[in-house]
Amino acid sequence: MFSFEVFKKISAALFLSATMIVLSAAAFAQTADNTPEDAPSAPEQQVEIDQIAPDTAIKQRIESILTATGWYSGLRAAVDEGVVFLDGTTQSDVHRTWARDLAQKTSGVVAVVNRITVVDGPVWSLAPALSELERLAENTITILPLLLLALFVLPLAWYSAGLVARLVRWLLKERIGSPFLRQVVARAIAFPVFLLGLYIVLQVAGLTQLALSLVGGAGVIGIVIGFAFRDIAENFLSSLILSVRRPFQRGDYISVAGLSGTVKSMTTRSTLLTSAEGNEIHIPNSTVFKNVIENFTSSPDRRGEFVVGIGYDAGIAEAQGIILNALQEHDAVLSDPEPMVLVDALGAATVNIRTYYWFDGHMISAIKLKSALLRAVKSALTVNGISMPDEAREVIFPEGVRILQDTPDAPAPQKQQQPVLPQPEPVASAAEGDLLTDEPVDNSPKSEEPESDLLGER
Numbered sequence: 001m002f003s004f005e006v007f008k009k010i011s012a013a014l015f016l017s018a019t020m021i022v023l024s025a026a027a028f029a030q031t032a033d034n035t036p037e038d039a040p041s042a043p044e045q046q047v048e049i050d051q052i053a054p055d056t057a058i059k060q061r062i063e064s065i066l067t068a069t070g071w072y073s074g075l076r077a078a079v080d081e082g083v084v085f086l087d088g089t090t091q092s093d094v095h096r097t098w099a100r101d102l103a104q105k106t107s108g109v110v111a112v113v114n115r116i117t118v119v120d121g122p123v124w125s126l127a128p129a130l131s132e133l134e135r136l137a138e139n140t141i142t143i144l145p146l147l148l149l150a151l152f153v154l155p156l157a158w159y160s161a162g163l164v165a166r167l168v169r170w171l172l173k174e175r176i177g178s179p180f181l182r183q184v185v186a187r188a189i190a191f192p193v194f195l196l197g198l199y200i201v202l203q204v205a206g207l208t209q210l211a212l213s214l215v216g217g218a219g220v221i222g223i224v225i226g227f228a229f230r231d232i233a234e235n236f237l238s239s240l241i242l243s244v245r246r247p248f249q250r251g252d253y254i255s256v257a258g259l260s261g262t263v264k265s266m267t268t269r270s271t272l273l274t275s276a277e278g279n280e281i282h283i284p285n286s287t288v289f290k291n292v293i294e295n296f297t298s299s300p301d302r303r304g305e306f307v308v309g310i311g312y313d314a315g316i317a318e319a320q321g322i323i324l325n326a327l328q329e330h331d332a333v334l335s336d337p338e339p340m341v342l343v344d345a346l347g348a349a350t351v352n353i354r355t356y357y358w359f360d361g362h363m364i365s366a367i368k369l370k371s372a373l374l375r376a377v378k379s380a381l382t383v384n385g386i387s388m389p390d391e392a393r394e395v396i397f398p399e400g401v402r403i404l405q406d407t408p409d410a411p412a413p414q415k416q417q418q419p420v421l422p423q424p425e426p427v428a429s430a431a432e433g434d435l436l437t438d439e440p441v442d443n444s445p446k447s448e449e450p451e452s453d454l455l456g457e458r
Helices: 004-025 054-069 093-104 127-171 179-205 208-228 230-245 285-290 316-329 366-383
Strands: 072-080 083-090 111-118 253-256 259-266 270-274 280-284 293-295 301-310 340-346 351-360
Touching (some): 054 083, 054 093, 072 093, 093 111, 230 259, 253 270, 259 280, 270 285, 280 285, 301 366, 316 340, 351 366
Parallel strands (some): 083 111
Antiparallel strands (some): 072 083, 253 259, 253 293, 270 280, 301 351, 340 351
16 A cells, blocks of 8 residues: 555655766765765775775774764774675765765775665754864963953053043143034044054954954944934034034024024034023024024124104104104113114104114113113103104094084083193113113023033123
8 A cells, every 4th residue: 555654765765866876977066955065075086995904994994084074973884805884874865875985986895785874853962062162162262362452452542542532622622612622622533542452452363354344334334324313413513513613602692593592502412592581492403503593692782773653743853853862861872883863654643763773782681771762762752742643543433423513502612721741751760670681590400411511601
């Protein structure tokens, strides 16, 4: 009865026959799938032996060659009247055939009985593991002096790099005002010192090519990381350029991308502003670098302006003189450049006069000074009888206006009293105070990072 075992034996016999034919035709070439690359081919010529004791010499010669390959387990060779009997196990049919061919090509061999069996799985043995452990121990003993050298040179190089960095920061303290730039320059100069120590260790260890490969791989990885963290790198480079150009400093009042506030700090990621309302504004450095920066405190002289409307019945030149005199009498208004009082527009009910004045932006608050000047101008105009009417408005009466006629019994109209002119306003008021600028109070916790102090004081 045909069964799977019979089919398996027939298939094995056919496979063995086909393998023998292929090996004979290809000079016993080994395939890449089941033969190690370093496996030697069977000798083409006969293996010479000692002629004194042929059977014993044949046995010893064959056993020594097959044992040296390491392909066989439990190997035994027996020779009787030139007939060789091979016993043992191997993991490949090619190795089994190779042993038979070797025995056949040995001088003095009449016939070969190959009883070496092929096992399906690997033969369990501790020999390879023990061999690897021995090789590892030998390599460890060999590289032990290099490890000692690395343990001595690398910490020395690291310490030397730190000394160089501190020395560079001390030398550049007076030349570079930004602590961030001093730190970057110091690290750039100190880093080659550490690389020199690393190169010495790799050169002594004979790993120069490995170091170059690692550097090349690190460069590729750096490019990949650069694309992944493009925004972080962009902000860092922007902070570096802003530290070099220094368009603003700590305490300056600036406007960037529609946001205004007092500069508090600049890190490698963002610039921190405090708005006039006391809110913190974090702007990415790349945004600060790409946009227009308006610095209101870089120059001490700042210009303010406001508009006043007078009636059409008033003299414009007289009103201009009164406003100009009120500005010149105020101590906070600078005389150079001089203030200007110009007619701006003819409105529906008023003649609009625009006033320009200059003041010290580092000392004087712009909003307080504007309030004081508006109060002084209003007082001067009203005291001198200059009217400031409200804007014209259109009033609609849907039901019309009822007209009342005079009757004999109607009382006589009273005489209208003359309006009392207002008293002059004081120069200063309690609400405006001393007109000095008020910086927002910074109650945020101070950062402990060294990069938080990238700006210098003005």
